[in-house]
Amino acid sequence: MNARLRLPDSVQVLERGWLSANNVLLFDGAEAVLVDSGYVSHAAQTVALLRAALDGRQLGRLINTHSHSDHIGGNASVQRAFGCSITVPAGMERAVTDWDEAALLLSTAAQAGERFAVDATLAPGDRFVAGELEWQAIAAPGHDMDALTYYNTERRILISGDALWRDGFGILFADVLGTGDGIGEARRTLEAIGRLAVDAVIPGHGAPFAEFDDALERAFARLRAFEADGARMARNAIRACVTFKLLEVRRLALDELPRYLDETPLYREANRRFLGMEPNALASWLVTELERAGVARRAERWLDIC
Ligand SMILES: [Zn+2]
Structure with missing residues (x-):
């Protein structure tokens, strides 16, 4: 258009x-x-x-x-x-x-x-x-x-x-x-x-x-x-940056995701400042969101890009 x-x-x-x-x-x-x-x-x-x-x-x-x-x-x-x-x-x-x-x-x-x-x-x-x-x-x-x-x-x-x-x-x-x-x-x-x-x-x-x-x-x-709604902005940033990461590496190990989110400054700060979630809860929210958006899917112990 x-x-x-x-x-x-x-x-x-x-x-x-x-x-x-x-x-x-x-x-x-x-x-x-x-x-x-x-x-x-x-x-x-x-x-x-x-x-x-x-x-x-x-x-x-x-x-x-x-x-x-x-x-x-x-x-x-x-x-x-x-x-x-x-x-x-x-x-x-x-x-x-x-x-x-x-x-x-x-x-x-x-x-x-x-x-x-x-x-x-x-x-x-x-x-x-x-x-x-x-x-x-x-x-x-x-x-x-x-x-x-x-x-x-x-x-x-x-x-x-x-x-x-x-x-x-x-x-x-x-x-x-x-x-x-x-x-x-x-x-x-x-x-x-x-x-x-x-x-x-x-x-x-x-x-x-x-x-x-x-x-x-x-x-x-x-x-x-x-x-x-700062939380919306933070969730948006986390979703977008993890999608970017998945485009780069194609898959992330599900059991490492909470630690990855907690150790990467952008995710840690977005969560600390706006969401206040436990890393495990943040990871499971994220996986659900990415699956729902058709961006990624779970395959055994991996989160794969679609
Ligand atoms: Zn840019």
């Missing part, structure tokens, strides 16, 4: 699943720029997809929207394969340079990554040309406090990362972990991008879409729901 969505020929979106964020290629003749590189365990697949899409053209630069594992996981492999430079939002430079696995939420959410070096940064307000279009970096704190979105005025395209999807936005980690006001920041971000004229959104996950106002409305409604 992408009514009248037309992206310029110089813009190509490699739509991925959920473990890997979308890869956006912006072509300028024989050169290309890539936005986001997917998850580390998909890196070989990402390189193969890019090689096919580049079709002999040169990948000069890789730019990230934010620092999460599903957006930066392929950075090192893509750089090795194509020799491109890597540009990150200025706010995440330190975390990457120090490879601070807590700040990058890798250790926090029991996710994997591969270290890479930063060649350049972009700050809010900075501009760059890619895909024969000029893009402006716009601050998009909320899901990731240092995230940027990239906006082209002329064709009214917004590369939104995980700040805005067709139905929602990325987990508000700061609220779940108690490290900041993710809800407030996300609201200000949505208000700011809501003032832009946008005909096409290229989200970090899911297909590009034209229905910008609808998406904003749903995102604001979701924020209000999270504000009214």
Whole structure:
């Protein structure tokens, strides 16, 4: 349902699943720029997809929207394969340079990554040309406090990362972990991008879409729901992150699940701050939820992805 969505020929979106964020290629003749590189365990697949899409053209630069594992996981492999430079939002430079696995939420959410070096940064307000279009970096704190979105005025395209999807936005980690006001920041971000004229959104996950106002409305409604019910937000975050983990590892041992939930900072904090459940009770709630949603199923001593 992408009514009248037309992206310029110089813009190509490699739509991925959920473990890997979308890869956006912006072509300028024989050169290309890539936005986001997917998850580390998909890196070989990402390189193969890019090689096919580049079709002999040169990948000069890789730019990230934010620092999460599903957006930066392929950075090192893509750089090795194509020799491109890597540009990150200025706010995440330190975390990457120090490879601070807590700040990058890798250790926090029991996710994997591969270290890479930063060649350049972009700050809010900075501009760059890619895909024969000029893009402006716009601050998009909320899901990731240092995230940027990239906006082209002329064709009214917004590369939104995980700040805005067709139905929602990325987990508000700061609220779940108690490290900041993710809800407030996300609201200000949505208000700011809501003032832009946008005909096409290229989200970090899911297909590009034209229905910008609808998406904003749903995102604001979701924020209000999270504000009214922190437990709902926490349950949502646990469900989403365990699903992500299952996409990576395919199965989790059921008898280890309570300990896994209790030892992984994100789940432990989400539970401690909003739910107050015993690890065993949390695990059995989670298994029931994932089975009911058709995400996973029990098979003997395992929880398998469907
Ligand atoms: Zn993200």
